[in-house]
Amino acid sequence: MSQSQSAIDQQVSQPYKYGWSTDIESELAPVGLNEDIIRLISEKKKEPEWMLEWRLKAYRHWLEMREPNWANITYPPIDYQAIHYYAAPKQTKALESLDEVDPKLLETFEKLGIPLQEQKRLTGVAVDAVFDSVSVATTFKEELKKYGVIFLPISEAIQEHPDLVKRYLGAVVPPTDNFFAALNSAVFTDGSFVYVPKGVKCPLELSTYFRINALATGQFERTLIIADDDSYVSYMEGCSAPMRDENQLHAAVVELVAHDNAQIKYSTIQNWYPGDEDGRGGIYNFVTKRGRCMGASSKISWTQVETGSAITWKYPSCILEGDNSIGEFYSVAVTNNHQQADTGTKMIHIGKNTRSTIVSKGISAGRSQNTYRGQVKIMKAAENARNYSQCDSMLIGDQCGAHTFPYIDVRNSSAIMEHEATTSKVGEDQIFYCKQRGLSEEDAVSLVVNGFCKEVFRELPMEFAVEATRLLSVSLEGSVG
Amino acid sequence: MLEVKNLHSGVEGVEILKGVDLTVKPGEVHAIMGPNGSGKSTFAQVLAGHPAYEVTGGSVTFEGKDLVEMDADERARAGIFLAFQYPVAIRGITNAYFLQSALNAVRKDQGLEELDTLDFAELLEKKLEMIGWDDSLIHRAVNDGFSGGEKKRNEILQLAVLEPKLAILDETDSGLDIDAVKEVAAAVNRFRSEDRAFIVVTHYERILNYFTPDHVHVLAGGKVVMSGDMKLALELEAKGYDWIAGEAAAVAG
Numbered sequence: 001m002s003q004s005q006s007a008i009d010q011q012v013s014q015p016y017k018y019g020w021s022t023d024i025e026s027e028l029a030p031v032g033l034n035e036d037i038i039r040l041i042s043e044k045k046k047e048p049e050w051m052l053e054w055r056l057k058a059y060r061h062w063l064e065m066r067e068p069n070w071a072n073i074t075y076p077p078i079d080y081q082a083i084h085y086y087a088a089p090k091q092t093k094a095l096e097s098l099d100e101v102d103p104k105l106l107e108t109f110e111k112l113g114i115p116l117q118e119q120k121r122l123t124g125v126a127v128d129a130v131f132d133s134v135s136v137a138t139t140f141k142e143e144l145k146k147y148g149v150i151f152l153p154i155s156e157a158i159q160e161h162p163d164l165v166k167r168y169l170g171a172v173v174p175p176t177d178n179f180f181a182a183l184n185s186a187v188f189t190d191g192s193f194v195y196v197p198k199g200v201k202c203p204l205e206l207s208t209y210f211r212i213n214a215l216a217t218g219q220f221e222r223t224l225i226i227a228d229d230d231s232y233v234s235y236m237e238g239c240s241a242p243m244r245d246e247n248q249l250h251a252a253v254v255e256l257v258a259h260d261n262a263q264i265k266y267s268t269i270q271n272w273y274p275g276d277e278d279g280r281g282g283i284y285n286f287v288t289k290r291g292r293c294m295g296a297s298s299k300i301s302w303t304q305v306e307t308g309s310a311i312t313w314k315y316p317s318c319i320l321e322g323d324n325s326i327g328e329f330y331s332v333a334v335t336n337n338h339q340q341a342d343t344g345t346k347m348i349h350i351g352k353n354t355r356s357t358i359v360s361k362g363i364s365a366g367r368s369q370n371t372y373r374g375q376v377k378i379m380k381a382a383e384n385a386r387n388y389s390q391c392d393s394m395l396i397g398d399q400c401g402a403h404t405f406p407y408i409d410v411r412n413s414s415a416i417m418e419h420e421a422t423t424s425k426v427g428e429d430q431i432f433y434c435k436q437r438g439l440s441e442e443d444a445v446s447l448v449v450n451g452f453c454k455e456v457f458r459e460l461p462m463e464f465a466v467e468a469t470r471l472l473s474v475s476l477e478g479s480v481g
Numbered sequence: 482m483l484e485v486k487n488l489h490s491g492v493e494g495v496e497i498l499k500g501v502d503l504t505v506k507p508g509e510v511h512a513i514m515g516p517n518g519s520g521k522s523t524f525a526q527v528l529a530g531h532p533a534y535e536v537t538g539g540s541v542t543f544e545g546k547d548l549v550e551m552d553a554d555e556r557a558r559a560g561i562f563l564a565f566q567y568p569v570a571i572r573g574i575t576n577a578y579f580l581q582s583a584l585n586a587v588r589k590d591q592g593l594e595e596l597d598t599l600d601f602a603e604l605l606e607k608k609l610e611m612i613g614w615d616d617s618l619i620h621r622a623v624n625d626g627f628s629g630g631e632k633k634r635n636e637i638l639q640l641a642v643l644e645p646k647l648a649i650l651d652e653t654d655s656g657l658d659i660d661a662v663k664e665v666a667a668a669v670n671r672f673r674s675e676d677r678a679f680i681v682v683t684h685y686e687r688i689l690n691y692f693t694p695d696h697v698h699v700l701a702g703g704k705v706v707m708s709g710d711m712k713l714a715l716e717l718e719a720k721g722y723d724w725i726a727g728e729a730a731a732v733a734g
């Protein structure tokens with residue numbers, strides 16, 4: 001393994017490409033968390049009274065909660081009073097159009113490959129760009145309106161569509177759900193809101209790009225997507241952060257609601273700063289993502305490629321309430337150096353003939369720890385439920401760890417459950433075989449790893465698939481092609 | 482083309498090859514036979530540059546270059562091809578993609594333009610036609626779930642695409658049914674040429690009937706103990722290796 005290992009090590013030490021920061025004056029909330037800070041956030045966002053109440057209630061609940069400790073991760077205690085809960089690039093007046101956005105911000109997103117200016121925009125993709133605590137710009141807003149699709153920063157949706165927000169916010173992940181969800185409910189600053197009306201197939205891919213910039217701030221975004229009867233939407237989420245020596249907290253909540261016959265495809269490329277080789281710095285990523293298939297024959301599909309963050313704690317889940325509804329989870333989680341990932345999914349079968357598919361690929365390198373944690377629950381009423389789970393782990397080197405914790409809870413005997421799990425090592429023989437055909441060591445490693453992830457990558461939208469392959473090569477070795 | 486002199490090699494301090502000599506000229510076919518565990522595969526792997534085997538003595542040159550100094554991928558790009566006794570599976574990567582990547586790596590090294598997917602598909606079709614095989618293996622993942630025979634054929638398909646200068650076939654005939662041996666041998670025969678050499682490791686003279694060697698060597702105990710022509714292969718088939726042991730001892734005096 002020595003030769004392959006050295007090539008991998010070499011690739012591994014490639015610098016994090018998104019580690020630069022934007023020098024921009026920001027407006028920071030005072031450090032720490034109390035009811036006044038929450039009032040300040042709510043005021044900054046010009047929120048109605050009910051929203052503030054909702055936040056305060058969540059906060060009071062959070063105060064009673066304890067941080068969970070069941071995940072297979074270790075980290076020094078987080079000082080929740082040492083974080084700024086609001087950071088926004090300074091701007092003197094309300095923006096009328098993109099022309100008034102600070103050019104530094106536009107540059108920032110352009111450098112990240114997300115041009116926001118009209119003439120340079122990505123075709124076929126509408127983007128909401130979130131910088132620290134605020135949404136900077138949302139493209140194609142007007143075009144989408146023609147189809148009745150609402151795609152807005154959630155802070156604007158609270159003002160413009162209070163009825164929808166009131167009805168659905170917390171309907172999937174209640175503010176009391178867990179420690180991090182409660183915290184998010186109290187202090188969330190921005191994120192995206194999507195509503196796709198009955199019978200509409202959203203004509204564009206919707207996408208949000210999250211960028212943490214300010215020092216010692218947390219990012220707490222909130223995303224809410226509602227697909228009404230017979231609608232379809234594909235949504236993509238990307239993110240990155242500067243390299244900093246101290247850890248930064250990211251605690252997001254994403255809620256999806258699919259009504260009768262509706263379909264939501266949610267894809268994530270998570271590339272928060274992972275920390276350096278010695279495990280210094282990096283983002284603590286504690287995220288609650290959940291979808292409710294409320295309607296009959298609805299479908300929610302999660303696809304995630306997790307390459308970043310020092311710690312990832314994340315279980316995108318589906319509650320399959322509607323009869324014949326479908327939940328899917330496709331995941332690639334890559335850990336390297338000292339990264340720790342504890343990720344997986346929950347599939348809760350409630351309706352009849354509900355089906356779920358779980359395909360998880362964990363790749364561990366360096367001294368990292370990679371854990372799959374999944375739960376499949378078949379409730380009493382879920383006649384003829386089916387689940388297929390496949391959890392594959394791949395180890396690169398011998399100092400990393402892969403762990404699999406599949407929990408199964410079946411309360412209806414008509415359920416059909418299939419579970420497959422494999423663990424493999426990127427073997428010297430595989431690498432040698434590729435090299436014997438003329439491929440360089442890096443190409444060989446990436447070929448093997450890429451092949452391993454194929455079943456997940458093919459679920460990604462085109463725009464993302466290329467990015468995912470590229471990212472994988474940066475975080476592991478040189479050249480996944 | 483290939484010059485092996487007094488080659489010593491082993492794994493973790495255990496010597497397996499104990500002074501192998503072999504000279505291969507362009508256009509020649511050399512058969513290597515010998516009992517199980519005599520070091521045939523080791524010899525093939527050492528020539529291909531498997532990192533597990535350390536060369537502890539002697540020399541190997543290929544077209545004047547010191548092979549021992551070259552990494553496995555450099556050797557491959559220089560024109561050395563090994564058809565593995567036990568081909569390795571790569572999940573999720575189609576044969577077509579794998580072959581295209583490999584061919585392009587070689588072409589790039591030779592300063593040739595890389596082939597795009599369409600051009601490659603065309604080339605592949607021609608090769609398949611040439612060896613008379615269908616494209617059923619092309620879109621499957623490399624050796625993943627292949628039968629023993631399919632794996633062996635796949636190695637030959639790779640040979641056909643990569644057109645190496647020196648092809649080493651390690652028991653490509655083992656595990657093939659009688660008709661398949663004939664078919665595979667015929668395919669390999671198509672690539673026999675004045676400037677291409679073959680080293681064929683085998684236990685059976687059957688494949689050699691279809692693919693006649695210029696030289697036959699017997700490897701035993703990590704050394705070439707006897708060399709001859711096709712007659713030697715027939716003799717081995719009839720008498721087995723015990724006979725050789727006696728002869729070799731007699732030769733050694």
Ligand SMILES: Nc1ncnc2c1ncn2[C@@H]1O[C@H](COP(=O)(O)OP(=O)(O)OP(=O)(O)O)[C@@H](O)[C@H]1O
Pocket residue numbers: 492497515516517518519520521522523524533566
């Ligand atoms: N990587 C290795 N690690 C340990 N021992 C090895 C290794 N490779 C080869 N050997 C040993 O070296 C000897 C020669 O093996 P080799 O595979 O070269 O034989 P062979 O002539 O190809 O045999 P067969 O006809 O059975 O294929 C055997 O004793 C084998 O166990």
Ligand SMILES: [Mg+2]
Pocket residue numbers: 521522523566651652
């Ligand atoms: Mg052998």
